[in-house]
Amino acid sequence: MLSQVMDADGVAHAEPHGGAGRDPCRHCGARALSVCAALGPDEIRRLNEIAHSIRVEQHATIFEEGQPADALFNVTGGTVKLYKLLPDGRRQITGFLVTGDFIGLALNESYAYTAEAVTPTLLCRFPRRKLEALLDEFPKMQRRLFSMASNELAAAQDQMLLLGRKTAREKICSFLLSLSRRAVLQGLGPNPVHLPMGRGDIADYLGLTIETVSRTFTQLKTSGTIRIEPGSRIRIADPDGLSAIAEGS
Amino acid sequence: MLSQVMDADGVAHAEPHGGAGRDPCRHCGARALSVCAALGPDEIRRLNEIAHSIRVEQHATIFEEGQPADALFNVTGGTVKLYKLLPDGRRQITGFLVTGDFIGLALNESYAYTAEAVTPTLLCRFPRRKLEALLDEFPKMQRRLFSMASNELAAAQDQMLLLGRKTAREKICSFLLSLSRRAVLQGLGPNPVHLPMGRGDIADYLGLTIETVSRTFTQLKTSGTIRIEPGSRIRIADPDGLSAIAEGS
DNA sequence: CGAGCGATTGAACGCTCTCAAAGTGAGTGG
DNA sequence: CCACTCACTTTGAGAGCGTTCAATCGCTCG
Numbered sequence: 001m002l003s004q005v006m007d008a009d010g011v012a013h014a015e016p017h018g019g020a021g022r023d024p025c026r027h028c029g030a031r032a033l034s035v036c037a038a039l040g041p042d043e044i045r046r047l048n049e050i051a052h053s054i055r056v057e058q059h060a061t062i063f064e065e066g067q068p069a070d071a072l073f074n075v076t077g078g079t080v081k082l083y084k085l086l087p088d089g090r091r092q093i094t095g096f097l098v099t100g101d102f103i104g105l106a107l108n109e110s111y112a113y114t115a116e117a118v119t120p121t122l123l124c125r126f127p128r129r130k131l132e133a134l135l136d137e138f139p140k141m142q143r144r145l146f147s148m149a150s151n152e153l154a155a156a157q158d159q160m161l162l163l164g165r166k167t168a169r170e171k172i173c174s175f176l177l178s179l180s181r182r183a184v185l186q187g188l189g190p191n192p193v194h195l196p197m198g199r200g201d202i203a204d205y206l207g208l209t210i211e212t213v214s215r216t217f218t219q220l221k222t223s224g225t226i227r228i229e230p231g232s233r234i235r236i237a238d239p240d241g242l243s244a245i246a247e248g249s
Numbered sequence: 250m251l252s253q254v255m256d257a258d259g260v261a262h263a264e265p266h267g268g269a270g271r272d273p274c275r276h277c278g279a280r281a282l283s284v285c286a287a288l289g290p291d292e293i294r295r296l297n298e299i300a301h302s303i304r305v306e307q308h309a310t311i312f313e314e315g316q317p318a319d320a321l322f323n324v325t326g327g328t329v330k331l332y333k334l335l336p337d338g339r340r341q342i343t344g345f346l347v348t349g350d351f352i353g354l355a356l357n358e359s360y361a362y363t364a365e366a367v368t369p370t371l372l373c374r375f376p377r378r379k380l381e382a383l384l385d386e387f388p389k390m391q392r393r394l395f396s397m398a399s400n401e402l403a404a405a406q407d408q409m410l411l412l413g414r415k416t417a418r419e420k421i422c423s424f425l426l427s428l429s430r431r432a433v434l435q436g437l438g439p440n441p442v443h444l445p446m447g448r449g450d451i452a453d454y455l456g457l458t459i460e461t462v463s464r465t466f467t468q469l470k471t472s473g474t475i476r477i478e479p480g481s482r483i484r485i486a487d488p489d490g491l492s493a494i495a496e497g498s
Numbered sequence: 499c500g501a502g503c504g505a506t507t508g509a510a511c512g513c514t515c516t517c518a519a520a521g522t523g524a525g526t527g528g
Numbered sequence: 529c530c531a532c533t534c535a536c537t538t539t540g541a542g543a544g545c546g547t548t549c550a551a552t553c554g555c556t557c558g
C-alpha cells in the first residue's frame with residue numbers, strides 16, 4: 001500500500017515531506033511500533049516539532065559511514081539496509097530495517113555504517129542535537145531508546161552466532177525464519193515471506209556469495225522445505241523443518 | 250597485580266566480598282573506567298548501596314543463557330567471556346570483557362548468553378530491579394549506560410564485518426589490534442599484547458578452529474609481523490603491517 | 499520483440515576444517 | 529630434584545564446503 005504510492009513517482013533526493021508545524025505523526029505507519037508507542041501526547045507533540053518526514057527513492061543512500069551523525073531516523077515505510085565496507089569492496093550488511101525500526105541507535109559522533117534504501121522508503125528524521133535535548137527532558141523516551149538498543153544488541157549477538165558458526169543452509173533458514181517472525185510483528189501473516197532485497201544483499205547479510213545463496217534456495221526448494229513464489233515471495237512449506245535446520249539440529 | 254592476589258587462593262563459588270554498608274567503590278579498579286566515572290558522589294553512594302562485590306574463580310560460570318536476568322555486573326578485575334551455543338555444541342563467543350566493562354547491557358528478561366570467567370575475576374553485582382529503579386531516579390546514569398550500549402552496538406557491527414567477510418589472517422590481526430587498543434584504554438602499553446584466553450576461545454570468538462588460529466599465529470610469526478613471547482604475550486613487531494592486514498589491504 | 503540485469507546452474511579451485519599425531523609446558527608426586 | 533602427567537598447542541595430511549569464474553536462463557521493461 002505504501003510502496004504503491006511511492007512507486008508512482010521517482011523522487012530524486014531526500015525531500016522534506018511534512019514536519020514542524022504540520023502533523024506528520026498523525027498518519028505515521030510506525031506510530032504503534034516505534035519509540036512513539038511508549039510516549040504520551042505531550043511527548044509526541046514535542047517529537048513532532050523536531051521531526052521531518054522524508055521520502056527516499058530505491059537504492060538511494062541515506063547517509064554514509066564516517067559522516068558526522070547529524071540526524072537519526074525512524075523508518076515509517078519501506079526497507080533500509082545498513083552496511084560496512086572493507087577497502088577492497090567486501091561488504092557486510094549489518095541489518096535490514098523496516099517500519100518502526102530506528103536508525104542510528106549507536107549514538108556516536110559519526111555514522112558507523114552506510115544506510116541505503118532497499119525499497120522506496122519513508123523516514124522520520126530527527127536532528128541529533130534536538131533529539132538528545134528531548135531525551136534529557138523525557139527520561140521515558142530515553143528509556144525506550146535504550147530498550148530498543150538492548151534488543152538490537154541481542155539481535156547482533158544472534159547474528160554473530162549465525163555468521164561465525166552456522167552453515168550456509170542454516171544461515172538461509174535462520175534468515176527466512178527471522179523475516180517471518182518480523183512480518184508477524186508488523187501485523188502481516190508469517191507465510192509466505194516477502195524478500196524485498198536481492199540475492200546480493202542476502203549474501204552480504206549472511207556472509208555468503210550470491211551463488212551460494214541461490215544454490216541453497218534451490219536445494220531447500222528441492223527438499224520441499226520452501227516454495228518460491230512470484231513477486232519475491234517464499235512460502236515456508238515445512239516450518240518445523242525450517243526451524244530444525246536453522247538451529248542446527 | 251590483581252591476578253596475583255586471586256591466584257593465591259582458589260574460591261569455590263561466587264562469594265560476597267563487600268557490599269551495602271561497606272564501601273567497595275572506594276578501591277574499585279573500574280572506578281575511572283565504567284559507569285561510575287560519569288556519576289556524582291550522591292549517585293555513587295546510592296549505587297554503592299545496591300552493589301555487592303563478587304569474586305569468581307577461573308572457568309566458573311557467572312550466569313547461563315536463558316536464565317532470568319536477575320542481576321547486572323560490572324567487571325572490576327580479570328577477564329570474562331560471553332558466549333552462545335548451538336544445540337550440537339558449536340559455540341560463538343560474542344565478547345571478552347575486561348575491567349570497566351558492563352555485563353548485561355542487553356536489559357532483557359533473560360540472559361541472551363552465558364558469561365564465564367576466563368581468569369580469576371572480580372565483579373560488582375547489581376540486582377536488576379534495584380538498578381532499574383536507580384536509572385529512573387538518575388537520568389545521567391541511564392544516559393551513561395545507553396552510551397555504553399551504543400558503543401557495544403558499534404563493536405558488534407565491527408565484529409559482524411569480521412565474522413562475515415574477513416579471512417582467517419585478517420581476523421587474527423584485527424583481534425590483536427583490538428586487544429592492543431583496549432590495553433591502551435586500560436592504561437597499559439600497546440605492546441606486547443597479553444592474551445589471557447586460550448586458542449579455543451580465540452577460535453570461537455573469530456569463527457575459526459583452534460588449528461587455523463594456531464597456524465595463522467605461526468604464519469604471522471614467520472612473516473615477521475609478530476613475535477610470540479612467554480606468558481601468553483604477543484609482541485607486535487610490525488604494527489603498520491598488522492593494521493594493513495587487518496583492514497584487508 | 500529485443501535488451502539488460504538479476505538469478506540460476508555448472509565446473510574447478512582453494513581456504514578452512516577435520517582427523518591424527520607429535521610437541522610443549524605447567525603442575526604433581528615420587 | 530626430576531620424571532611423569534595432562535592439557536593445550538603445534539604441525540601434518542587430506543577432505544569438503546563455499547568460492548570463483550563462466551555460461552545460461554528468465555524476467556521486466558522499453
